[in-house]
């Protein structure tokens with residue numbers, strides 16, 4: 001639950017003004033959906049503040065990786081920060097092995113029909129298909145991403161000249177692998193996390209290695225229904241502030 005000091009702070013925190021009209025943001029709307037895994041994450045930490053600090057640092061690392069990869073896609077000169085080098089070089093391998101052309105990067109999309117706006121990462125042509133490519137720096141591809149990306153497609157479809165579009169999640173990450181067992185070590189937000197531990201092993205960590213996972217999402221009709229349901233619920237939750245805007 002978030003409380004706002006006034007109408008302006010609600011508008012700033014939850015949306016954008018485009019051509020003098022305020023639109024709620026896709027990520028704010030999707031944020032209404034409960035994320036049970038997040039409660040488990042907070043429960044495993046010493047206190048709430050620790051969780052917030054890790055989240056902030058990890059978001060910062062995610063932003064850095066996004067900016068670097070997007071600069072590469074825009075064909076801009078780029079200095080690759082050391083902290084994300086393994087993930088970026090994994091991306092470069094992927095870029096070299098696939099036919100990937102970015103048409104739009106970090107572009108605002110607006111649905112006038114459903115009244116929302118968002119920023120998509122990339123509108124791309126990938127191996128002959130056109131679609132929205134969303135870059136994630138999480139440790140897995142979560143189903144919530146379907147909801148977010150369907151909103152971009154729905155908005156883009158309002159342009160009658162837009163050809164049919166698909167969606168992909170491109171997950172970029174980096175971790176160390178144990179040389180003696182299947183365990184991996186991930187350092188996210190300044191906190192080391194070991195996964196896949198079996199039995200007892202005095203782990204011996206190899207070098208940090210990048211990871212790329214591409215997933216095409218093919219369930220648009222169901223996903224957009226879920227997004228519009230989120231919007232309905234989000235609007236209900238915020239009806240006090242929304243009634244002051246419209």
Ligand SMILES: [Zn+2]
Pocket residue numbers: 178179180181182183201202203204
């Ligand atoms: Zn090990």
